Amino acid sequence: MSATTLAGRRIQRMNGAGNRILVLDLRGASAAPSPAEARAIHRAPGLAYDQMMALMSPRAAGTAAFVLIYNNDGSLAGACGNGTRCVADRLARELGVASLAVETQAGVIGCERLGPWSYRIDMGPPRLGWRDIPLAHAVEDTARVSLAWAEGDPLAALGPAATASMGNPHAAFFLSDLERVDAAGSGARIEVHPMFPEKVNVTFARIDAPDALSAVVWERGVGLTLACGSAACAAVVSGVRLGRLARRAAVRLPGGELVIEWRETDRVLMTGPVEFEAEFVLDAALFEAAA
Ligand SMILES: N[C@@H](CCC[C@H](N)C(=O)O)C(=O)O
Numbered sequence: 325m326s327a328t329t330l331a332g333r334r335i336q337r338m339n340g341a342g343n344r345i346l347v348l349d350l351r352g353a354s355a356a357p358s359p360a361e362a363r364a365i366h367r368a369p370g371l372a373y374d375q376m377m378a379l380m381s382p383r384a385a386g387t388a389a390f391v392l393i394y395n396n397d398g399s400l401a402g403a404c405g406n407g408t409r410c411v412a413d414r415l416a417r418e419l420g421v422a423s424l425a426v427e428t429q430a431g432v433i434g435c436e437r438l439g440p441w442s443y444r445i446d447m448g449p450p451r452l453g454w455r456d457i458p459l460a461h462a463v464e465d466t467a468r469v470s471l472a473w474a475e476g477d478p479l480a481a482l483g484p485a486a487t488a489s490m491g492n493p494h495a496a497f498f499l500s501d502l503e504r505v506d507a508a509g510s511g512a513r514i515e516v517h518p519m520f521p522e523k524v525n526v527t528f529a530r531i532d533a534p535d536a537l538s539a540v541v542w543e544r545g546v547g548l549t550l551a552c553g554s555a556a557c558a559a560v561v562s563g564v565r566l567g568r569l570a571r572r573a574a575v576r577l578p579g580g581e582l583v584i585e586w587r588e589t590d591r592v593l594m595t596g597p598v599e600f601e602a603e604f605v606l607d608a609a610l611f612e613a614a615a
Pocket residue numbers: 343374375395400401402403404405406407492493525543544545546551552553554555
């Protein structure tokens with residue numbers, strides 16, 4: 325995409341349970357931002373983000389937009405629950421509707437407005453096969469994956485990873501003492517473990533009750549975040565698979581709370597808040613070094 329196409333575009337800064345989200349309206353544009361342009365936007369004053377949701381013209385019938393999801397390192401992600409609620413908010417207000425659908429690389433997501441700043445979205449079924457997550461090779465049980473750390477490596481104490489895809493790859497570790505975990509140090513190493521050929525988002529979770537857990541997330545392509553919606557979904561799915569959680573649970577994250585429900589239909593629904601913070605107009609000068 326050229327700097328002149330991005331310049332003058334409106335971009336909105338929001339957050340979903342504290343996850344820093346930008347919504348960039350590129351409907352009508354013929355190309356998407358390059359990774360270098362995505363990184364340039366992250367560096368701009370006031371625009372630091374975890375995910376940037378680029379709204380492109382709709383591709384699938386019945387959807388309001390096709391959404392490309394950028395991590396702040398410029399890489400693309402297949403899913404972003406918190407960002408999708410933010411997109412739903414922008415489109416619901418623009419179109420004057422309470423329900424709508426958007427398309428991401430992971431599929432079509434139905435979104436419902438429940439209150440002025442509250443949305444429920446349908447993240448679809450989790451993908452639990454080793455090829456779908458993806459893992460590097462077949463394992464007996466994707467809910468209990470040994471990462472085979474060297475003897476004496478402190479990460480061995482985390483135990484097996486519970487893995488799942490919500491359109492993006494996740495590994496969750498269930499711990500009794502969440503406060504003592506080095507989420508940044510451990511997350512950075514697990515993200516690039518060879519078991520995960522497309523890298524992985526890493527969740528450290530503590531089950532507080534059969535319907536409540538607390539979690540801290542290291543996001544692939546970003547680092548530590550205040551919240552990650554798809555990670556919350558994957559953690560609840562994993563907790564259910566391990567026989568430790570009910571199918572509906574509240575997930576407490578440092579930035580807020582999400583309610584996740586893995587329905588008998590196999591679909592995972594997420595309910596959570598969004599906040600609008602500010603609107604900016606992109607300046608061509610931002611992209612001079614990225615051209
Ligand atoms: N914050 C998001 C997930 C972000 C995507 C992730 N970093 C990836 O690369 O898969 C969410 O709310 O789901």
